[in-house]
Amino acid sequence: MDSPRSLRRLLLPLVPLLALTALATGPALASPPAAAPAPRTAPAPAAAPAAVTFSDDFDGPAGSTVDGAKWQIETGDNVNNHERQYYTAGNRNAALDGRGNLVITARRENPGNYQCWYGRCEYTSARLNTAGRFTTTYGRVEARMKVPRGQGMWPAFWMLGNDIGQVGWPASGEIDVMENVGFEPSTVHGTLHGPGYSGAGGIGAGYTLPGGQAFADAFHTFAVDWSPGAVTWSVDGTVYQRRTPADLGGRQWVFDKPFFLILNLAVGGYWPGDPDGSTVFPQQLLVDYVRVTSGGAQPAGGPITGIGGKCVDVAGADTANGTPVQLHDCNGTAAQRWTVGSDGTVRALGKCLDVASGGTADGTPVQLWECNGTAAQQWALPAARDIVNPRADKCLDATGGAPANGTRLQIWTCTGAAHQKWTATR
Incomplete structure (x- = not known):
């Protein structure tokens, strides 16, 4: 997708990436070729049916924070895209509503005198990820969500390669399951970012609702079906694009490894532009559930x-x-x-x-x-x-x-x- 973005969202500098992935101790030693093994082998496991490997239905009392065993909450601002919000900790901007939804709220406020790249922050919001708690390689990754509306709103459900702490972005790879920018109320985007095809050069496409409907009017299900060498996007079960290494023009495919999940609501930035006089605050991203299921053709594995x-x-x-x-x-x-x-x-x-x-x-x-x-x-x-x-x-x-x-x-x-x-x- 040739979007106007000039920079993608990197993990915030305040997120302790190296703390999420403990480094190996001692030098890495390669295994040299050796003689053929003795004929004592394990039996082949049967191919497992699709199984739920991660699920959060966000059930709990109103005002509760998210499950810390599944999610961590990031804090800080993001200069990389010139976003305007400060991501806060706790349940101020990310809380359960008591009706089975996670609510991520963007507000025009600064109760903590937070400082952003441009000076005193004008907005607060929230960003959550599963790094250090859950990763997946392949399967169906989906969320049912109702997005906010208004100029400058930028909700997203996406994934980053778990090796970002070692190789950096965009070599880590990024899979955007769903992004929406407020000036396109009827359209969402799905995109791949990797080495040589990041930012505005990401590979992807948009999906537009028929009849002028807006995504903010109702809940919709956004998903990718991910298998070796292929990622397929859908909205409410309707497939709108499929990407494979053949789409990269010889550039490196970096999507056959573990990724973790991210949910966030950004305010402003290069792509959506800043809020204006028409933007009403607060705005909310409602998430009914997030679910990951393994592919039925792949052995599910276990402990x-x-x-x-x-x-x-x-x-x-x-x-x-x-x-x-x-x-x-x-x-x-x-x-x-x-x-x-x-x-x-x-x-x-x-x-x-x-x-x-x-x-x-x-x-x-x-x-x-x-x-x-x-x-x-x-x-x-x-x-x-x-x-x-x-x-x-x-x-x-x-x-x-x-x-x-x-x-x-x-x-x-x-x-x-x-x-x-x-x-x-x-």
Whole structure:
């Protein structure tokens, strides 16, 4: 879509991105090629039906804040697009209404004497994201919402690549499920942004309601259906565009990895322009629900639990090669959803469970690494509940037998001990 935007919205500087994704400890060690593994392999899991992987219906008492286990609230201003609002914490600008909706409210006010890039802020609003709480790779991502109206309003439901803290924007990728600017009351936009096609050069299209209807008049359902190499947008079940790598003119497709969700209501900026005398405040974005469902053709995956009932976890949900794999309290996030493949791999976040440097010695740590077909990424799950690397003939092991959060996983000679016993969801 060739929109008039000159800059996209980056994550606010005040959001502690690095705190959301714990960095891997120690150097990342590649796994060298190795001999073919022994023929001890795991059975193929059946393809799972579509399953809900994230859902928030925003049920709760009027005035309640959002569920902190699902959402974090960002604070600060955004100079990148010359937006005018200050995003506040708490429930002042983002609260449940007691009728099953989240209400994000934009107000013309400044009760906290907030300072923005242009001086004393003129407006407040709210922005929420699921970074560090939930990410998804593929599936159906949807929300039922009623947008605000008026010049300068800019509501959005969108996603950013979970690796933004490492690679920055736009290399992280951005999927805009829905954006509306107040001067187009009948039209919403869906857009991809990535390296070489960001800002006004994003790839996308708009959808316009028939008969002059305005999106602010009623609730509508906005969705993307996302699969390897394709993103498809719809409004109320009507598909209006599909994008694949072929649409990028040879530029890099960066949409086959985990993304997190964002909801916000911006005021002003390069694209929508500033509010004017016709704009009435307060304005509200109402969100009935947000839901993510897995694709029916993809194995849904699930937790692998071990000693102390703890889950096998990718540290910080970081997708970088060499990220430690550890024990942690089970929390249902993508960092703890593992798929046991018919090819002998165990995968999470689009990468493989890997023995560092292809090592075979007791105490060699395991890590997340790009899947490469080597023996360091081959695992067998016999009935005894061991998880065995056949090349090393050693078991997945919790270091020191400790059940504490953050205990690093390694390979070790199989002993039958409790800290080498695992229950994998097939």
